[in-house]
Amino acid sequence: MLWPRHYEQQADAAKGETAFGAFVKVDRGGQVIVMVPQAELGQGVFTLFAQIVADELGADWRTVAVQPAPPGPVYANRLLAREWFDGPVKRAFGSWGDSAVDEYARRSSLMLTGGSTSVANFYEDLRKAGAAARVLLCMAAAARWDVAWEACDIVNGIVSDGKHKVRIGEIAHEAAGFKLPPVLPFRPDDRDDALVGSDAPRLDVPAKIDGSANYAADIRLPDMIYAAIRQGPVNAAGLKSIDEGAARKVQGMIGIVREQGWVAVTARNWWAANQALDRLDPVFTLSGPALDDHAIGKALDDAFAGDNGAGFFKRGDVQPVFDRAKVVRADYAVAPALHLPLEPMAATARVREGDVEVWMPTQAPVLARQAIAKALDVAESSVTVYPLFAGGSFGVKMEVDAGVQAALIARAARAPVQLLWSRSEDIIRDCPRPPAKARMTARLGPTGFVQGWSAKVAAPAALAQVWRRVGHGETRAAALASTAGKADALAVAGMDLPYAIPNFQVDHYPADIDLPAGRWRGNADSYGTFFSESFIDELAIVSGVEPLSFRIQMLGAHPRLVQCLTTCATLGGWQGGLRGSGQGIACHMMRGAYIAVLVEAGFSQGRVAVQRMVAVVDAGNQINPDIARQQIEGGLIFGLAAALGAAPGYRNSMPVAMRLCDYGLPHLRDTGDVMVEFLDNPTGDPIGVGEIGVPAVAPALASALSTISGKRYRQLPIIGKTA
Template identity: 45%
Template sequence: MQLSRRGVLAGAAIGGGLLVAWTLRPRRFAPPLSAGRNEASFDAWLKIAGDGVITVAVPQLEMGQGVTTILPQVVAMELGADWRQIAVEPTPVSGAYPNLPLAARWAPLWKPALPFLADDADDWLVRRFAEDHRFMVTADGTSLAAYEGPCRNAAAAARGMLAMEAADRWGVAWEECEAEGGFIVHGKRRLSFAELALDAAGRTPPDPPPLRSLPPAEKPSELGAEAPIFYPRLDLPAKVDGSLLFAGDVRLPDMVYAAIIHGPIDRSTLKSFDAQAAAGSPGLVGIVKGKRWIAAVGRTWFAADKALRKLAPSFMVSRGIDSGRIEDALENAVMKGAAERIVTRGDGTDPMGKPTLRARYDVSPALHATLETSSATARLIDGRLELWIATQAPEHAREAAAKALGISTADVVLYPMPAGGSFDRRLEVDHAIEVALIAREVGRPVQLVWSRGQEALAGRPRTPVAALLSAKTSESGHIAVWRAKLALPPTTQEFGERQFNNLASWSAIEASEGRADPMAVEGADPPYDMDHVAVDHVPVNIGLPTGRMRGNAHGYTCFFTESFVDELAALHKREPLSYRMEMLGHDPRLAQCLQRAARLAEWGGGGEQSGQGLACHRMGPLEGGGRIAAIATASQGEGGVKVEKLSVSVDIGRIVNIDIARQQIEGGLIFGMGLALGSATDYERGHPTATRLAALDLPTLADCPQIEVDFVDSDAEPFDPGELGVAVVAPAIANALFSATGLRLRRLPLLSGGL
């Protein structure tokens, strides 16, 4: 697939061709970006055609976050290209594009014995792992951190080579030439990149690459959302006119379609089905059964689905997942379970004594609710599998499909497709396994699409949590001792067992049982200056497989912290903003966000019946990371919760594309609203009770509040904005409802029964 303003073409590079100037890596790989006719490749990141089109490689999944614009923008700005001539090509899976920051961050998952040897992106062990395992995973907002440097180096080297070619033609020093608007310029002389590219590609690139003095950046404008957009999204035209191809849009000769039913959660076994009832169904091609699922294959998906329903499969389950059992397990764990200390500041809880305030908070399982359900297309010919799929973990998908078929991973060709939303749902690869097996059985290309109900059933929800927060304060409200005790599964460790050890869901639960999981309680260490702090994790086996979700642990830990801080402010009759500011002397960036959000929202103090609520959060370390502060204006009426306005101030360091940053913050706020007010499901006998989008109480367009986003002009290292809004919006709304009604809501989703 190639994205550009010229349109969308089916297909992707598989390999081959000559890679020119392969200098930026100490190891050699098969050329991942192949030059076509009248094209020249410059390293693994870009190629320039004779008509002037510059194609940029993007090794990350485009799932709405704008990565197919951000990385090409970095190349264009460093190269001196004309944005109108930039195109995009998703890359094949290759060790040439390792996501080193994410590999270091996830080191405890792939190297649990010695994670301290691989906790930095510059560590040799990290690079070795990431290159050997073709670790191109898209997650945790690491795309810019991982690939901005390589993109800039490649573009700078290409710019130098183009300048060398032009300089030789003019008889001048190449260092005296400039690149701007797609031309190499020297005084009044200019040559286009298109005129130079084919000859320039044969030159030796300058070493080191001549990087521009300033990295790519856009400054916040006083015009806010009305400011002109200098680098519009490359994928937007194709999305608007419907020409952008997703996994469910692939069409192959002689292709058939599959619908599937999975057994109840978890470890169910297909017991029986009525093949006779489906026999003769119009358009039915065949039936394929797995150990824990059954699929019908038809000439159309609707024919397959209709036949599938007639099969009436039954499954054998030892014990189906039930919400009552989940809540009992969490209750017992948070009240009586053995805790593992994750964070200690000062003396931890030693000086606590009798707490001034203690509060219990709960979070229900939440579904991802992606617009696009799990979809994949497979073709198996002569032992070679071709797989069209949207996946955040492409090598994991290849390995899982290969293992299911008993073939080599080298015999699996993956064509990366964009995702219609993911929110980390596409880290899971069950449908890659299923479509590979179905393709083998039917002997034809097949497209598998899960129904919405199956997406709810077989997906991995965000984990439920029970939390106890306690604080010892002075008479004035100063927090001397703070303790957060969170009971939940070691959900990240469980995910790691599936991702890196290819374990089934129940085996992953067993392998991670009882293990402390710092990533599962990330963000629970308050951003405030307190004397003594302790954060504890009580690992608990709830039987329900859980997974990653946008915001991850920050989505509930910020809710706990900011709700509890608000309770302490109310207990001591302190104004919520000044109460927080008093504790942020060590973090002036977060304090500035609070002040700016207050000005933006015309903060009135959050008094009784004001309907205004405040929350702030930091992601990442104190010396880096991103900050956000939000003020919500909300009320409760007959129709539920009405969020009227969200005023937000954000510090994400240097901003590369401010329009996409705004989209990500706004999208995160709306997604966080969905988690705050809905997205949850109960479970009965191994089945989710919410199997349709309409049952999830997601915000509609009419429910969306007025959103104001203020960006702080910062020179700090860039921080991805995609998850900040998700974290902060739930406590802001909860605190707003407290100011409006006097009711303290301590359960997500809000108004779901917990006060």
């Protein structure tokens, strides 16, 4: 069980295609097809993976295509698996922990997208795949010309030794028969014609613009019918009653499918299914008392009084520093935050004897396949999941519910079924970023340095819940029970600060709330950074030191973060956080990447109006700078949405608002100018930037607004929450 294995996986090749390992295929026409095991969520992963391979191979970018990869061990996302299992596995295996997780991920074919890990996890694999294909193609050409293969190279899909030329498609089949040398030669990184590091056109955009890209709701199958679903309040336990007679009066309605905890209606079109579902008027029983905002707040407060808290980050000893000393205290809170992607949950399924097919956007296709097989009680090998483009996710497409439901409905209806959650259903059944509260305490020294820091955070263990649901196939209620009372380092991720504070401690107090929580863009870093950076700003005010200088004096061990801060301050015209300036600044370090964000904002007609956001990022050598910039810009807007809205508010176990327009999401007029600058770091390996743009926005905005109003904003969403 523990002995490492070696995997010689080959990509599935169609007629006329030749596979070069697991990641690269070349067809007779010279098209290079890159196998991509990651979900395309709009973050550009199809383009980035293809760019890495094409650069190393020497392909013509105009002839490069991508194909979603089927399940396989070499497609496992080891980095994201380490994130989930790092704590318990390292406690069990010590220094062997990473190897143990990697082996588990491979043997389980744990294909996952998330955590800004895609490029970091597969970068070396893709480089090797491109280099291997180039070497084999050069060997085949050299054999034809009776020259040394080292004298050959590939440029724009053509192999040449300086005298002869041949297209890679003409020799692909021959090339597959050669044997690779012990050491693969890689291309120099600083080439003038390098594809990596250039703003290569995105591969997914043309199909999205002309409408030919398929999403789950675009799939059309012969004899397909449509389904609408109702799952009840957030803590629904089961279906109590329905009005079947009223539902059957809707023209086009076909049937009703009841399962544990939900009911669906099938019809000739989705509109008829949804109308019949409304008339069905399902009533649900609850697993406990009705959930509301007061119950959520009380559960967070009760967590601090419990004895399940655990410390995860610690330096020195804070207690002696705080004893009989004057300390600074502040309490912070964040509300649950919904994902709210433009595409609600959707899936299309066809169930036949011994053959189950499901089309769905998913960040965990292998786990989705396992869940579908378990629900239908069929062999996993009989289930095929076709991963599609996702119309936004922010973490919610890690959940597999829609695929399971579509398969169950299709089996019951004995026809292909397309299931689409309504917007209200998507809001009600969302597993949001968890609510959290923090009790921050610090002691300042006579020169303004922080001598002691304590952060106590009450929050549910959201990522542990996700793994119980998705990885173990537990229901929402079972996942809540499995993680109850268990502290988790991932619930306070991002709070191990870069500042040189000699006595430092962060504790997590698990809060048991009947609200299932999920993955979210930035995860715990999103609220942890709001707590930490807002408190840093308050400490700077107490110490009488300008906020930027206050940070820099404690960042001697992180010069890259200092450079981000100083560059951001220069580009943004930092005025020192003066009263009335409307400026706030914050920084964060996440998975080896660094960011500083300056926000300039004020109030206009009762709304927060952001005039400008400036972000400076150090994230290694980016594969495609334009895509990286898009990701940071998107992260900034997402962070702004979390600061201003996205909080549902719960009453009687239901969100108060059911429409996107009710969630205070920023409009174009609210965001102002957005400037993103990347620092040159050509020697650094590429680092994912899908999440790092999110965490620092809220504390920077809160500080900016404080300079206008004179109040401290210690809760998210910000408006109406002051201290």
